[in-house]
Amino acid sequence: MNAIEELKKEFSEITRLNHIRSLLGWDEQVNLPKGSFGGRAEQNALMSKIIHERLISDKIGKLIKEAEKLKDLNLIDNATLREAKRDYEQEVKLPAELVEEISKTGSLGYIKWVEARKKNDFSIFQPLLEKMIGLQIQVAEKLDTHPDPYSTLIDLYEPGATYDWIANIFNKSKQNLNSIIKKLENSSDKPDFSILTQKWDKNKQWDFSIEIIKGLNYDFNKGRQDKSVHPFTTSLSSSDTRFTTRIDDNFFPTCIFGSIHECGHALYEMGLMEEIHDSVLASGCSMGVHESQSRMWENMVGRSMEFWKFWYPKLKKNFPNNLKDKSVKDFYRSINTVQPSLIRVEADEVTYGMHIILRFELERDIIEGNVQVSELPELWNEKMENLLGITPPTNSDGVLQDIHWSWGNFGYFPTYFLGNLYGAQFYKTALKQHPTLPEEYEKGNFSNLLAFLRENIHQYGRIYQAKDLIKRVTGEDLNPDYFIEYLEKKFYPIYRI
Amino acid sequence: MNAIEELKKEFSEITRLNHIRSLLGWDEQVNLPKGSFGGRAEQNALMSKIIHERLISDKIGKLIKEAEKLKDLNLIDNATLREAKRDYEQEVKLPAELVEEISKTGSLGYIKWVEARKKNDFSIFQPLLEKMIGLQIQVAEKLDTHPDPYSTLIDLYEPGATYDWIANIFNKSKQNLNSIIKKLENSSDKPDFSILTQKWDKNKQWDFSIEIIKGLNYDFNKGRQDKSVHPFTTSLSSSDTRFTTRIDDNFFPTCIFGSIHECGHALYEMGLMEEIHDSVLASGCSMGVHESQSRMWENMVGRSMEFWKFWYPKLKKNFPNNLKDKSVKDFYRSINTVQPSLIRVEADEVTYGMHIILRFELERDIIEGNVQVSELPELWNEKMENLLGITPPTNSDGVLQDIHWSWGNFGYFPTYFLGNLYGAQFYKTALKQHPTLPEEYEKGNFSNLLAFLRENIHQYGRIYQAKDLIKRVTGEDLNPDYFIEYLEKKFYPIYRI
DSSP states (O other): OOHHHHHHHHHHHHHHHHHHHHHHHHHHHHTOOGGGHHHHHHHHHHHHHHHHHHHTOHHHHHHHHHHHHOOSOOHHHHHHHHHHHHHHHHHHHSOHHHHHHHHHHHHHHHHHHHHHHHHTOHHHHHHHHHHHHHHHHHHHHHHOOSSSHHHHHHHHHSTTOOHHHHHHHHHHHHHHHHHHHHHHHTOSOOOOGGGGGSOOOHHHHHHHHHHHHHHTTOOGGGOOEEEOSSOOEEEEETTEEEEEEOOOTTOTHHHHHHHHHHHHHHHHHHTOOGGGTTSTTOSOSOHHHHHHHHHIIIIIITTSHHHHHHHHHHHHHHOTTTTTTOOHHHHHHHTTOOOOOSOGGGOOTTTHHHHHHHHHHHHHHHHTTSSOGGGHHHHHHHHHHHHHSOOOSSSTTTTTSOSHHHHTOTTOHHHHHHHHHHHHHHHHHHHHHOTTHHHHHHTTOOHHHHHHHHHHTGGGTTSSOHHHHHHHHHSSSOOTHHHHHHHHHHHHHHTTO | OOHHHHHHHHHHHHHHHHHHHHHHHHHHHHTOOGGGHHHHHHHHHHHHHHHHHHHTOHHHHHHHHHHHHOOSOOHHHHHHHHHHHHHHHHHHHSOHHHHHHHHHHHHHHHHHHHHHHHHTOHHHHHHHHHHHHHHHHHHHHHHOOSSSHHHHHHHHHSTTOOHHHHHHHHHHHHHHHHHHHHHHHTOSOOOOGGGGGSOOOHHHHHHHHHHHHHHTTOOGGGOOEEEOSSOOEEEEETTEEEEEEOOOTTOHHHHHHHHHHHHHHHHHHHTOOGGGTTSTTOSOSOHHHHHHHHHIIIIIITTSHHHHHHHHHHHHHHOTTTTTTOOHHHHHHHTTOOOOOSOGGGOOTTTHHHHHHHHHHHHHHHHTTSSOGGGHHHHHHHHHHHHHSOOOSSSTTTTTSOSHHHHTOTTOHHHHHHHHHHHHHHHHHHHHHOTTHHHHHHTTOOHHHHHHHHHHTGGGTTSSOHHHHHHHHHSSSOOTHHHHHHHHHHHHHHTTO
16 A cells, blocks of 8 residues: 555544544534533543544654655545645644633633623623634644735635635625615515515424425435534535524524525535545535535525426415415515625525625734724624614624634634635536526426536535636636626516616 | 543543444434445444454553552442453453454344345355354353353353353243243133234324333433334433334334333433443443343333323323223233233243243353254244244244344343343332332332432442342342242232132
8 A cells, every 4th residue: 555545544534533523513413412411522522532633643644744755646646635634734733732722712602602692791702702812813823824814714614715815805796795785775676575474384394395305306315304403514424414404483494495505515515426435535625615505506596486486386285374375476586585684694695795794804803903802893883884784783683693703713704605606606607508407497307407516516525626626617716796797687687676 | 640540531431432332323223314324334343443442452451450459449449440351351352353253244144134034044044143153152262251151151241140040040930930821821811912903193102102201200301212123222421321212003012111111221321320420330230130120110110000000091091092991900901911922022021031041042052062053943943832832933933033143142132031030129129118119100100219229220330240239239149039929929910810
């Protein structure tokens, strides 16, 4: 066995250990009895320790060095070496004490965040957030992959991306989004949003979500859908990708569009080529590209007229009272209502980007030390006013709404909006190559879009980095204009503009 | 830290790794998608390898030697050393290749057993069974804890027990069981078994099983009930003990009594004293004592008249059509029907022992080389005729009915009957100390029996070995007469003798 083969063997065990840790996590969210969290925390910590020790072992370090001497590596071997080195260096550079301190601060921070949000009192969360930001700055210093610390943190979630690159894209998008939002606001013919806020039977919603997911070719032989408070997708092996949803009986979109969204993530992980199953390459290439898959299925497909031309008659059969006298067009317009709102996770396709841009700008300023944590609530509200023209009445509906900062995930938010942009550009190419896709949706056939995504994106896992992948698939670098173009083409007719 | 403290620390990690492996197993039985078994098998193997390496490490060997030099160890430390040494030596003595060969032969053996049973063709299973027996004899030779190999295998499941000790107990029981069975057979007033074989709504059975388990003080904050093909109980930490049941809509006892049985196992593991949580001592002290808990709750409590005086009105409310015109006495007699039957897992309390005695005698002869595998089907049928007066019409209903041998579990079966015997003796002591227990059941109060079991048995885990435990609790060695006495006192009135 040469060094690459040995490296693959080592990393296949590390990947399996990661999958086992993911099972601990999945079970914690889906099944764990309330009184068992303490024991599970110990198990999580033990698995993380074992994985850490494996990853930073001398053996791995030596194999990477040896493998770097090998010439003419093929595509997979080359990517294996690159990603193995990336994982190894990330793990080696971070002192165990720092990782442990972050983990502890995150656990306590989460508790304080919950309390602060409940009591609408930012000062309860503030000291923990300050501590966490200090720790994240230390992480950036230790990793030191970019000259500015925020780019180093972004790189953890979106390999190769930098602050400047994203800022340029987001600034351009901000102007365009603003102009679309203004136009839609001035429309005198708006959708009827109240269709969605009726009483929707929970069991029927669940059954319908299963039916749709099957229709999207999610393979229940290699996965399952369950319920959890926070929906998520996770791979427990390369032949076991599960996701969760939640059901709100007063709001239709939560379950169905949540299911389609997570299903999009799952289809990505289920589409890996067999050669990289359970290897270091066996996951999505970046959080942004991952999000492009979930958002594409959720919004570009799942909120399209063609999709509902097929599904609406079935929906109406299941919910005859809710949809009495409502046409598919009424329903389609309803699920595409655009209105500035306070809470990111409930935002529509158009205003969503503004929520992310706000967080991106604040994160940058915090990590660079330009603003203090104590200033965040006010700055948040100012930015909301600037970007969306509304001011949160409470901090719970403002700066305290997201879980991410309590865990220390700085640099993660921008990938959500990047996902929308990647998604629009990928989808445009898919439509160019397969112009009949929307017609196929009307007949309930979603397999050709999946085939396109499998062939061009899914199968490669981490083989190509995001910036190479988008160029390979679409012929150009990430260009935010495609998303804007998509929004204008879709939403002006909905708002009769 | 002295050697004992260090040993505890090492074994707390090993125990947690075992719990994580148990989660892989629980999930496999309860949740795993069909197409994901391959990946899970790899994960199981990896976890087993990691646990094996930890257990046989030089560090553990050295700590045990050092700990043996310490004097005046307290109860827990002494037991920790004893059980740690037991686990270590078992693991060290067995070559990794032998363990792997058994695992592979077991996997293939299981497949062949399923096929053989389906086709009613013993010859399909025979070669694998022969191989497995050879491997188990090797295990006995390597471990060499007793002069005869079968005792060495028995010791794996029932520490301290030997063939001679069990044979003496079983032979005595055989005569007594035979005489009871004969008397019951000759009764002219038998229960109406057909009550149980009506159509019983599955969802209602499930709900009722949950209600009963709650009534028995199973703590859903530290566990859960799910469904699986083969019911089982497993601890995923010392604060997370889960079990499963199955539901047959044509046979009432399967779900409810299965749930009570597994609940009995679970209550044992849930009752460990906190000092030994997640330690090497954190499990039952033997399979026999474990089974005593499940059988006591299932039969001595769950099939008693007092139990149903409380639960029958609720049952009747849930199943009014099934129980129309049936009194609690009719029902009580029905669930205590005794009749020689072919399948062990469906056998009643009285004839059950005969099924075990048959297997015990055959296992001994196979391991000692007194009989050939090819002779097993005929010997099985002869023994069934001798012990219960019936002959299996097919091998699928005879020698091929149990899964245990395919996995190589020789020496396991006798613990099932030992469980009945331990149970009767423990229960007699409980009733002597708390004569009002049955009256309490009539009021739905089951907490005093649990308190007795917690105080005397559960809390100790592996601290006391079975032979010491029974003497501590009941004042004498295991005596099978208590079980016979229990049967006579219960079943003669039911059969109006």
